[in-house]
Structure formats: C-alpha cells, structure tokens
Amino acid sequence: MNPVRRLGRAGLNFFERLGRGHLFLLRVLLNVPGQFLQLRLLATQLYSVGVLSLLIIGVSGLTVGMVLGLQGYYTLVDFGAEESLGQMVALSLVRELGPVLTALLFAGRAGSALTAEIGLMKVTEQLPAMEMMAVDPYRRVVAPRFLAGLISLPLLAAVFSAIGVLGGYFVGVGLLGIDGGAFWSQMQSKVDFYDDIANGVVKSVVFGFVATWIAVFEGYDAVPTTEGVSRATTRTVVHTAFAVLGLDFILTALMFGGI
Amino acid sequence: MTTQSLETAEALVELRQVSFGFGGRKVLDGVDLFFPRGKITTIMGPSGTGKTTTLRLITGQLRPDAGVVRVAGQEVSALDHAGLFRLRKRMGMMFQSGALFADLDVFENVAFPLRAHTDLPESMIRDVVLMKLEAVGLRGASRLMPAALSAGMARRVALARAVALDPMLMMYDEPFTGQDPITVGRVMKLIRELNDNLGLTSILVSHDVKEIMAISDFVYIISQGRVIGQGSPAQLQRSDSPWIRQFIRGEREGPAAFHYPAPDYVEDLLA
Ligand SMILES: Nc1ncnc2c1ncn2[C@@H]1O[C@H](COP(=O)(O)OP(=O)(O)OP(=O)(O)O)[C@@H](O)[C@H]1O
Ligand SMILES: [Mg+2]
Numbered sequence: 001m002n003p004v005r006r007l008g009r010a011g012l013n014f015f016e017r018l019g020r021g022h023l024f025l026l027r028v029l030l031n032v033p034g035q036f037l038q039l040r041l042l043a044t045q046l047y048s049v050g051v052l053s054l055l056i057i058g059v060s061g062l063t064v065g066m067v068l069g070l071q072g073y074y075t076l077v078d079f080g081a082e083e084s085l086g087q088m089v090a091l092s093l094v095r096e097l098g099p100v101l102t103a104l105l106f107a108g109r110a111g112s113a114l115t116a117e118i119g120l121m122k123v124t125e126q127l128p129a130m131e132m133m134a135v136d137p138y139r140r141v142v143a144p145r146f147l148a149g150l151i152s153l154p155l156l157a158a159v160f161s162a163i164g165v166l167g168g169y170f171v172g173v174g175l176l177g178i179d180g181g182a183f184w185s186q187m188q189s190k191v192d193f194y195d196d197i198a199n200g201v202v203k204s205v206v207f208g209f210v211a212t213w214i215a216v217f218e219g220y221d222a223v224p225t226t227e228g229v230s231r232a233t234t235r236t237v238v239h240t241a242f243a244v245l246g247l248d249f250i251l252t253a254l255m256f257g258g259i
Numbered sequence: 260m261t262t263q264s265l266e267t268a269e270a271l272v273e274l275r276q277v278s279f280g281f282g283g284r285k286v287l288d289g290v291d292l293f294f295p296r297g298k299i300t301t302i303m304g305p306s307g308t309g310k311t312t313t314l315r316l317i318t319g320q321l322r323p324d325a326g327v328v329r330v331a332g333q334e335v336s337a338l339d340h341a342g343l344f345r346l347r348k349r350m351g352m353m354f355q356s357g358a359l360f361a362d363l364d365v366f367e368n369v370a371f372p373l374r375a376h377t378d379l380p381e382s383m384i385r386d387v388v389l390m391k392l393e394a395v396g397l398r399g400a401s402r403l404m405p406a407a408l409s410a411g412m413a414r415r416v417a418l419a420r421a422v423a424l425d426p427m428l429m430m431y432d433e434p435f436t437g438q439d440p441i442t443v444g445r446v447m448k449l450i451r452e453l454n455d456n457l458g459l460t461s462i463l464v465s466h467d468v469k470e471i472m473a474i475s476d477f478v479y480i481i482s483q484g485r486v487i488g489q490g491s492p493a494q495l496q497r498s499d500s501p502w503i504r505q506f507i508r509g510e511r512e513g514p515a516a517f518h519y520p521a522p523d524y525v526e527d528l529l530a
Contacts (some may be wrong), residue, residue: 044473081490126358126359126361129352129354132350132377133347133348134347134348135371135372
C-alpha cells in the first residue's frame with residue numbers, strides 16, 4: 001500500500017471507531033437509568049472499581065501533598081509568605097492535581113481492569129452467551145461498570161485532595177514548623193467554594209465520564225483474541241492519559257483562564 | 260425420508276438458499292437445511308466448514324448474505340432487537356467453549372437465565388437448578404467456580420444452563436467432545452430424553468460419527484459450504500456416495516477436504 005492510501009485508511013479507521021464509540025456511548029447511557037433497579041450489580045462494581053482503588057489513591061495523595069508542602073515551602077519562605085502554604089497546597093490539589101492525577105491513576109488501576117475484564121468476556125464467548133439468553137450485555141455488563149466509574153472517580157479525587165492536604169500539613173506544620181492555625185485559616189479564607197472546589201469537582205466528573213467511557217468501550221470493541229485484549233488494555237491507559245490532559249487544558253482555560 | 264417429505268413435514272427451523280461469508284471468504288454457499296419439530300437433527304462436517312456459523316445464523320447472531328432463515332415461522336433477520344430476544348428466550352444453546360460466566364459459580368450460572376426471565380421465588384429457582392445439575396451429574400459441584408471445572412464438566416454445566424428455561428429449540432455445539440465414554444453415554448441419553456419428554460426440537464453439531472448415528476433422526480453432512488449428503492443414519496450407512504462414505508467411515512483419503520484452502524503444497528514449500 002502506498003503511503004497516501006495508508007494515511008487515508010488510517011483516517012477512515014479513526015473516524016469509524018470514533019463513530020462506533022459514540023453509538024456505543026449512546027446505548028450505554030440509555031441503559032444507565034435501569035441500573036438503579038439492579039443495585040446489587042452496581043454495588044459490586046462500585047466495590048471493585050472504587051473501593052479497591054482507594055489504597056493507591058490514598059498513598060499517592062499523601063505523597064503528592066507532602067511533596068507540594070516541601071516544594072511550596074522553599075519558594076514561599078523567600079517571600080516570608082510560608083503561612084500561605086496551606087492555601088497553595090489546597091488550591092493546587094483541588095483545582096488541578098487531585099482531578100488529573102486521580103484520573104491517570106484510575107486509568108491504570110481500574111480502567112485497564114475494566115477493559116481486560118470485558119475483553120476477556122468477549123474472548124470466552126460470555127457476551128455472546130448472554131445475548132443468546134436474551135440478556136442485554138449493555139444493561140448487564142457495560143452500564144453498571146460505566147456508572148460505577150462515573151460515581152467513583154469524583155469521590156476518589158476528593159479523597160486524593162483531602163489526604164493530600166493532610167500530607168502538606170504534616171510536612172509544613174509537623175516538620176517545617178509553620179504555625180498550624182495560620183495554615184488552616186489561610187486555606188479557609190482563600191479557597192473559594194464555587195471558584196475552586198466546584199470547578200475541581202466539575203473537572204473530576206468530566207474525567208470520570210471520559211476515562212470510564214474509554215475503558216468500557218475499548219473492552220467491548222477489543223478484537224476477541226489474547227493479543228487483541230492486551231492491545232485494548234494498553235490503549236485504555238494511553239488514550240485516557242491523552243484525553244484527560246487535553247481536556248484539563250481546555251477546562252482550565254475555560255474556568256480559570258478568563259478565555 | 261427425502262428432502263421433499265422433510266419440507267412438507269413441519270420444520271421448526273429452516274434455512275433456504277442461505278449464503279454467508281466472513282469478509283469475502285464464503286463459508287456457506289446456498290444451503291438448504293430443514294429441522295423438523297420434535298426430532299434430533301445433526302449437522303456434521305469437517306472442522307471449519309461452518310457448523311457453528313450455521314447455529315449462529317439460526318440464533319440471529321449473524322445475518323445471512325442471501326437466503327432466509329426461519330424459526331417458528333418468523334424470519335430471523337427481519338426481527339428487531341426485542342423480537343429477537345423474545346425468540347431467544349425460547350432457544351437454548353450449548354456453546355462449543357461452554358461460555359460460562361467466570362464471575363458466577365456453577366449454581367448461579369444455571370440460575371442466570373431463570374433470574375433474568377422469571378419471577379420464581381428463590382426456593383423454586385434452587386429446586387430447578389439442582390434438578391438440572393443432577394441431570395448432568397454435577398449437583399455436587401454447584402458451588403465450584405468455572406475456573407475449577409474441567410473442560411468436559413464446564414460443557415455439562417453449559418448444557419444444564421441451556422435447558423434451564425425449558426426451551427422449544429435446543430442447539431448443542433459439539434456436546435460429546437472432551438467427555439469420557441461413560442459421560443458420553445449419559446449426555447446422549449440426556450439429549451434424547453430432553454427431546455422426547457419435553458417435546459423439544461434439537462439441533463446437534465458434532466463429529467462423533469458413532470454417537471451421531473445412534474442418536475440422530477436425520478443427518479446433514481456439509482463440506483466446503485455445501486450440503487454434500489443428507490438422510491437418516493440408516494440411509495447414510497447404506498449410501499454409496501464417496502463423500503458420505505469417507506465421512507461416515509472416517510477415511511483419510513477421499514473427496515472431502517481436510518485442508519483449509521491453500522496453494523499447491525510442493526510449490527509452497529519451494530517458494
Ligand atoms: N469471526 C470470524 N471471522 C472470520 N472468519 C471466521 C469467524 N468465525 C469463523 N470464521 C471462519 O468461518 C469458517 C467456519 O467456522 P465455524 O466456526 O462455523 O466452523 P465449524 O464448522 O464450527 O468448525 P469446528 O468443527 O472446528 O468447530 C472457518 O473457516 C473460520 O475460519
Ligand atoms: Mg464449531
């Protein structure tokens with residue numbers, strides 16, 4: 001094949017997949033309301049997608065918060081503004097690092113697992129068998145996982161930020177000797193509920209939507225072979241990272257950039 | 260029994276002039292197949308000739324490129340999603356690979372269609388599941404996970420699951436493969452009993468000539484996308500067609516192809 005044709009083919013494939021992805025999303029969304037009638041399935045998925053991600057999110061949040069505390073202190077101290085450390089740590093986490101890092105970790109921990117699980121169900125003919133039994137895999141398999149991801153990610157991001165703030169406190173107040181009262185009061189007066197926290201929550205909801213969509217779609221669309229599933233799993237992590245970072249720029253520009 | 264009398268005898272499932280291909284490669288090329296009510300009809304043929312594909316056409320998982328597939332008078336490819344699901348509730352299929360749900364234990368696998376489509380109380384579901392498992396000799400394995408089953412056991416669980424809703428049409432894809440001789444006998448008896456006692460129509464896909472000849476009411480032999488022989492087991496035994504004889508006796512050399520289409524062997528080696 002000559003390069004021009006190859007480019008054309010790649011372009012067509014890209015748009016075809018994009019179209020399939022959106023039709024897939026539509027069918028998933030149509031099945032989301034019905035999930036509240038099968039709460040056991042949803043609970044199981046919330047456990048494996050959300051609860052089992054808590055450890056990695058907690059540990060990462062703590063380390064990131066501690067590093068922010070250290071790095072922030074050395075910059076702020078030059079201006080005699082080390083009392084503002086609380087504000088700096090909280091704003092970085094709530095507006096930016098919490099949603100973004102949680103989404104990236106989520107893709108690696110839960111997203112890849114979702115893709116592999118759904119892909120393997122396809123390989124082992126569990127999805128065709130389900131359709132043969134007149135049970136819709138969208139309703140039974142895909143939608144509960146999608147909804148669980150959608151609910152989990154914003155909560156995980158909140159946990160990440162909260163633990164991160166504690167990490168910053170531990171370093172700033174515990175190790176570097178900043179006044180604890182100043183740390184909290186600066187944070188309280190400078191972090192705005194709507195401008196900062198609500199915008200951060202919006203980000204994490206958007207990331208949760210995109211990250212879970214990519215994960216379940218890659219699984220459902222995987223070529224039903226061992227190799228196909230492993231490729232799909234890789235794609236989940238890579239595509240989620242790109243999507244989250246790209247969307248983060250756009251959302252940040254819209255929310256905080258005054259564009 | 261001739262084709263003519265089969266057509267007039269009421270067929271629950273019929274394929275007329277059905278062609279189907281996977282991206283250019285023709286798998287079925289204008290086949291006519293009729294599956295009469297209340298009978299066990301077997302499709303046999305070399306590996307890779309489209310037996311599983313035929314079952315998937317009947318269940319509407321695939322749509323024919325040409326021709327019609329009718330089940331209980333309804334044209335399968337004309338049905339919408341809801342219509343197809345209504346029809347499938349009355350069909351049971353035992354997959355070649357078993358296709359058990361890996362996250363559910365044996366009991367829950369068999370209970371799955373019951374929970375999905377009936378409002379039976381838990382005690383009744385338990386009774387039905389245990390009865391079905393008893394019939395395949397695996398009641399004692401009801402709390403094992405699919406990963407802990409051997410291939411033959413998994414297939415028997417799949418059989419129990421497929422009949423859980425007492426369908427009108429049962430399809431078995433290679434039910435005897437991987438079973439020991441005693442189990443083969445039990446599974447054959449089970450298929451026969453299900454068929455006769457519940458008034459099912461059964462479609463069997465298999466290579467095992469001895470078992471097929473013992474259990475089937477009618478047999479189709481397909482090869483290279485076409486029906487190359489059909490008849491009752493007795494008729495096939497007596498047939499003098501070289502195709503049929505090769506198949507029934509398992510002769511190595513003969514007109515039926517063992518190989519996937521390939522360029523000339525010697526040329527290929529020397530290329
Ligand atoms: N999803 C698919 N995509 C492309 N080709 C396929 C696909 N599924 C099956 N085929 C091809 O269709 C042909 C028929 O496959 P099928 O599974 O129906 O064979 P079979 O008769 O059931 O064989 P076996 O006895 O080995 O199970 C094979 O040659 C196979 O290569
Ligand atoms: Mg097959």
